[in-house]
Amino acid sequence: MLRCTLVRLIDLSADAPGSFVTSLSRYPVASPLARLEARAETVVTSLLHLEVKLSPFDRFVLMLLDGSHDDSAIVDEVDRAVARGDLDLGDAPERAAIIAAVGRAIQQLYLCGLMIA
Numbered sequence: 001m002l003r004c005t006l007v008r009l010i011d012l013s014a015d016a017p018g019s020f021v022t023s024l025s026r027y028p029v030a031s032p033l034a035r036l037e038a039r040a041e042t043v044v045t046s047l048l049h050l051e052v053k054l055s056p057f058d059r060f061v062l063m064l065l066d067g068s069h070d071d072s073a074i075v076d077e078v079d080r081a082v083a084r085g086d087l088d089l090g091d092a093p094e095r096a097a098i099i100a101a102v103g104r105a106i107q108q109l110y111l112c113g114l115m116i117a
Contacts, residue, residue: 058109
């Protein structure tokens, strides 16, 4: 088993079962450590003990994943940040494009092992 771990065929972890999610909730929650790290850094630590490099957009979305926002509220926050000039998404994207981008970002953060609920 140690050989399999060394070549990344399997992953051994000391985390308690259930420390990260296998499906997303309506009000997703990212790891508090990752949200804290994202305030100042573009690289955050996943629940799998890996470093994850975030784009400015993913970083912005990650910081909103505290369980108080559903997808619609996150899209609204992104829309407001773009309007204020805090987030650059190029030429004023349509709301449908923002919805799709938020969905992809949340899915990617989930796949990177950053979500707890």
